Amino acid sequence: MALRAALRQKCGLIGILSQPSSSGSHSRVSAVLVSQMRNNATSPKIKVDFNQSTGVAVLSMQSPPVNSLSLDFLTELCISVEKLEMDRACRGLIITSSLPKVFSAGLDILEMYGKSPERCGEFWRAVQEMWLKMYSSNMVTIAAINGSSPAGGCLLSLTCDYRIMSDNPRYSIGLNETLLGIVAPFGTDKNIIKNTHTCSN
């Protein structure tokens, strides 16, 4: 019931926020184009099934082996969410995994090793873009956590309005990244670069 009420409330909001506005729609489209230029992935890491009759989209993460959040993955995720945001018929979004046992292993460790400061900065900006986009989405968002979801995977689920997790003792979830010595940088570019040096040395 609470979920339905929230859906109704948010859907009303969508109606208001998605009124045609030349400046607003222009900046959104530009953001998509910039992301598309950045995204050079070959096979889709994200599958979106949108049900017109319910107004609910299911976004399935399908990037083996563990749906780790690489720059390409985050870019594709953001593009998919932006496209759904622009579709006024889409009122709800369910994020889940197509892989067995794993929702998302969190940030891709390989993005944090041996990369240039510029690439590291781009990666961390993409991380921030992802959670800000999800957190501020006009859609009702639900994480259907059907596997383990450590660190950044947990963060992704926390950006959603609701989380439902499979009842399986073998699936773990939590913000364990500090055990790896990883601390997310602050929001400014200066701090991103500062942390970048730390992680590439």
Ligand SMILES: CCCCCC/C=C/CC(=O)SCCNC(=O)CCNC(=O)[C@H](O)C(C)(C)COP(=O)(O)OP(=O)(O)OC[C@H]1O[C@@H](n2cnc3c(N)ncnc32)[C@H](O)[C@@H]1OP(=O)(O)O
């Ligand atoms: C303001 C914002 C605040 C942000 C705060 C959030 C910050 C987050 C930082 C992070 O997310 S750091 C990443 C932390 N992630 C982990 O510690 C996950 C480690 N992985 C696991 O625990 C397990 O892999 C799993 C997810 C439980 C899956 O276990 P399973 O037994 O099914 O698979 P594995 O054999 O362990 O792994 C298969 C394959 O995948 C590789 N891999 C696993 N995790 C990652 C990862 N995060 N990045 C890149 N690659 C990963 C693993 O090395 C294996 O590769 P291989 O080549 O087959 O050996």
